[in-house]
Amino acid sequence: MVVGKVVSSTSHESAEKRLSVLVVDDDPVIQKIHKMMLTNKFKISDTQVAENGKQAVDLHRCGAIFDLILMDMEMPIMNGVQATMELRAMGVESMIVGVTSHGLDAEKQTFIGAGLDDCFAKPLTIQTISSLLQLIAD
Amino acid sequence: MERNHLQRQIAVMRQSLFDQGLVDEQFVQLEELQDDANPNFVEEVATLYYRDSSRLIHNIDQALMKRPLDFHKLDSYMHQLKGSSSSIGAKKVNAECNQFREYCQIGSAEGCVRSFQQLKKEYGALKKKIEAYFQMVRQAGPDKTACSRN
Numbered sequence: 651m652v653v654g655k656v657v658s659s660t661s662h663e664s665a666e667k668r669l670s671v672l673v674v675d676d677d678p679v680i681q682k683i684h685k686m687m688l689t690n691k692f693k694i695s696d697t698q699v700a701e702n703g704k705q706a707v708d709l710h711r712c713g714a715i716f717d718l719i720l721m722d723m724e725m726p727i728m729n730g731v732q733a734t735m736e737l738r739a740m741g742v743e744s745m746i747v748g749v750t751s752h753g754l755d756a757e758k759q760t761f762i763g764a765g766l767d768d769c770f771a772k773p774l775t776i777q778t779i780s781s782l783l784q785l786i787a788d
Numbered sequence: 789m790e791r792n793h794l795q796r797q798i799a800v801m802r803q804s805l806f807d808q809g810l811v812d813e814q815f816v817q818l819e820e821l822q823d824d825a826n827p828n829f830v831e832e833v834a835t836l837y838y839r840d841s842s843r844l845i846h847n848i849d850q851a852l853m854k855r856p857l858d859f860h861k862l863d864s865y866m867h868q869l870k871g872s873s874s875s876i877g878a879k880k881v882n883a884e885c886n887q888f889r890e891y892c893q894i895g896s897a898e899g900c901v902r903s904f905q906q907l908k909k910e911y912g913a914l915k916k917k918i919e920a921y922f923q924m925v926r927q928a929g930p931d932k933t934a935c936s937r938n
Contacts, residue, residue, distance in 0.1 A: 677840070677868065677871055677872050677875070678836055678840055679833060679836050679837045679840060679872040679875050679876065680871065680872065680875050682832070682833055682836060683818065683821075683833060683875055686821045686826070686829060687821060690821055690823065690825070690826065691820075691821060724864075724867060724868070724871075751867060751870050751871045751874060772871050772874055772875060773814055773817070773874055773875040775817060776817060776820060776821075
């Protein structure tokens with residue numbers, strides 16, 4: 651199981667990588683679940699929540715950097731597609747993973763085309779988050 | 789003896805949530821997040837869901853009274869409801885959300901109204917059952933939930 655601190659060791663030194671995750675979703679239920687998964691199950695102490703795309707963009711404008719961004723598609727004020735495009739235009743290189751209840755491939759493709767690294771159906775499972783964190787840690 | 793009986797009742801009640809198709813695997817995912825530090829996590833999530841979704845239900849009720857129906861708005865509300873319903877594992881509610889959205893796609897007002905009535909039934913049935921379940925869990929106290937499926 652991947653934890654918030656990833657410890658790797660070579661023959662002469664060890665390094666710690668503290669992961670940070672941003673959950674971008676307007677649904678308080680999803681916010682609570684994803685935050686709990688990250689903080690409790692995977693011990694990611696640096697987990698923040700943004701209620702819409704604009705908040706996510708503003709966080710980055712203020713200098714925040716995250717290893718992983720879980721981006722909902724449909725949100726008020728600024729949706730996930732717009733937010734992802736803006737973040738990529740700003741030069742944000744974090745892994746951005748779309749999370750959507752949209753079943754239609756066309757809409758998912760639009761979301762992925764905005765600059766996502768991947769896209770998953772809601773709700774995210776513990777296994778999916780584990781795989782994502784492992785990818786970042788590697 | 790009494791505690792064992794209560795535990796058995798909790799286990800039976802929990803299993804019936806799955807057997808009756810009211811909840812799916814996502815409910816188990818939520819249970820896996822529960823621990824000594826957060827012993828009531830699933831109940832907290834369910835409570836949050838019912839609080840937040842009641843607002844959406846009300847909005848949809850209001851929107852269904854208007855003529856002509858704004859199918860785009862209705863679909864948007866239902867999309868939100870579907871998202872949080874699936875996140876707590878509300879299987880039947882989620883299925884009705886999908887049905888409603890199909891009626892929105894084809895512009896069937898009658899279908900939307902009928903589907904929404906069914907959705908509210910399922911929503912209410914789950915709420916009643918899940919509240920009774922958590923009441924029993926609270927009665928049993930911490931570490932007394934049956935989290936393994938039989």
